[in-house]
Amino acid sequence: MHTAIGPFTLEFWKEGRTHERRSGLRGTVPGFGEVVLTAPLPLKHTPGSVVSEVRGPSIPTAVFETRGIHTEATDLPTLNGSTLRVGDAMVHLRRNRFGLTLRARALHFRYGGDHYRLRAVSRKRFVLTRRADDEDPGVALTAKQSGLGGRKLVVRTTGRAVAADIALVALFAGVDRAPLTRGGAVRAALGRSTRLLAESQA
Secondary structure, eight states: OOEEOOOEEEEEEEESOGGGOEEEEEEEETTTEEEEEESSOOGGGSTTEEEEEEEOTTSOOEEEEEESGGGGGOSSOBSTTEEEEETTEEEOEEEOTTOSSTTTTOEEEEETTEEEEEEESSSSEEEEEEOOOSSOOOEEEEEEEESTTSOEEEEEEEEEEOHHHHHHHHHGGGSBOGGGSHHHHHHHHHHHHHHHHHHHHO
């Protein structure tokens, strides 16, 4: 069902202790009910990978997972070595790592017959777009994170959203989107290298 919604906000939450600690963002989205992002899931339950997950009673469960040695040096799943699942569907991701502009570096994927694009505006702002087709004018969801560690997410929607749009825009708030900008990609690579080196010498 396509729904016109106003701006909505997801705010930081945390519960549990040490290895069972969970945290992320959550809030109520008009027309779609409660949305809960856990970013990341406790490492005890996801050995060898870093996973963020979105759940809600009226949206498909969406999971973003990263595997590889670089996961030892990151707190959130990254766009490198990653998989996206929405409901029961595996979603193929593609992007141009050598793009010179933000538009050229955008992440592209298809889900449910719809084409999506995730584009960075800045380090803390991004736009998720579902392309228009013969049956639907499409939608653009502009998200902005604020606060220490992105503890608040405000989303403004242009067009009529479906449940998958809501799940995806919330999920990407729990993903390291640095590679979508050239500067962010360089900083992220240097940061991971430094962290891996420090951990190997500890």
